[in-house]
């Protein structure tokens with residue numbers, strides 16, 4: 001499933017363009033993950049790789065091939081990557097587990113699995129409520145399997161950290177969780193839902209502390225949730241790393257949801273943010289097309305107020321402020337000592353700022369060009385993109401007195 005600029009919005013996604021961006025991200029990241037984890041599976045002792053779709057659907061796709069669902073997308077990918085790895089003598093067992101509560105949707109899911117499951121991927125379906133199925137899900141993920149949990153409900157009650165805890169604690173696991181900000185934001189103002197929102201954000205919550213400024217409020221709610229998740233994923237030996245992608249409403253300039261990614265592996269976060277960077281331009285093109293479609297529709301019906309024509313592209317000033325902020329982050333991290341930039345260090349900076357890897361490199365380039373920082377390992381020659389090679393490990397030092 002790749003973005004085709006000639007068909008900006010594929011027809012199954014018209015009217016639910018946010019699902020298209022979500023699926024492009026799932027597809028792009030899952031492919032990288034399967035290759036990376038599959039390649040080193042035997043070295044890392046993973047006996048198999050399992051994709052768990054905790055709220056599988058099918059949802060809003062009436063076709064027989066379910067092409068615009070996470071079910072078909074994941075199944076096709078698992079099969080493709082399994083064959084590709086086998087060809088290079090890296091054979092790994094791949095499995096998929098799909099959970100669905102609704103009777104009708106489950107019927108279609110079972111039928112689809114029976115008729116479409118690839119020969120090289122074992123698939124299974126669980127008919128039931130996700131929350132109550134967690135013990136069953138865990139029983140299907142033996143200790144030596146690597147599991148990727150896709151948690152994409154319709155609402156937000158099921159993603160409370162306490163509910164997810166048994167999954168979050170599981171070693172050899174990664175998560176992609178839909179944080180339904182649009183709903184959560186509204187619920188956060190309702191007295192009747194105060195305890196549920198507090199539980200979502202990890203415990204006690206003083207409602208007075210939730211900012212009223214929309215941008216600050218979004219940041220506050222999202223960060224509280226991310227940190228509640230991270231607390232449960234971190235172990236004494238491995239700290240949780242998380243990043244997120246903001247999926248905007250297709251035609252109105254506000255957040256629909258955030259897709260939060262959680263891992264204990266530095267490479268995971270870097271790869272995830274690389275995929276999300278690729279999507280930034282696509283999301284913008286898709287939203288412009290969706291706005292155009294809505295405008296055309298509004299013109300036909302004479303509704304001139306049906307469209308919010310504003311843009312959410314960062315302005316030149318905002319981009320500059322962002323780079324400045326990342327430069328401060330680099331300087332603080334380098335501090336008084338030399339800094340050996342390894343993959344974990346680079347991943348940690350991404351996690352702290354939720355920036356794209358290229359933004360972090362760009363910010364560092366500015367510091368080196370201004371003579372404030374030097375890449376001691378690389379010497380004076382500045383590489384165009386890979387300003388610091390974190391895979392090899394390179395040392396940075398400050399060259400201007402602080």
Ligand SMILES: C[S@@+](CC[C@H](N)C(=O)[O-])C[C@H]1O[C@@H](n2cnc3c(N)ncnc32)[C@H](O)[C@@H]1O
Pocket residue numbers: 054055056057058059068069070071099100101102105128129130131152153154158
């Ligand atoms: C947003 S849709 C999933 C979309 C799907 N992940 C995709 O990307 O194509 C949510 C699905 O979860 C199912 N569902 C809702 N509550 C559930 C629960 N408590 N347990 C399991 N499934 C549930 C709904 O019937 C629906 O099919």
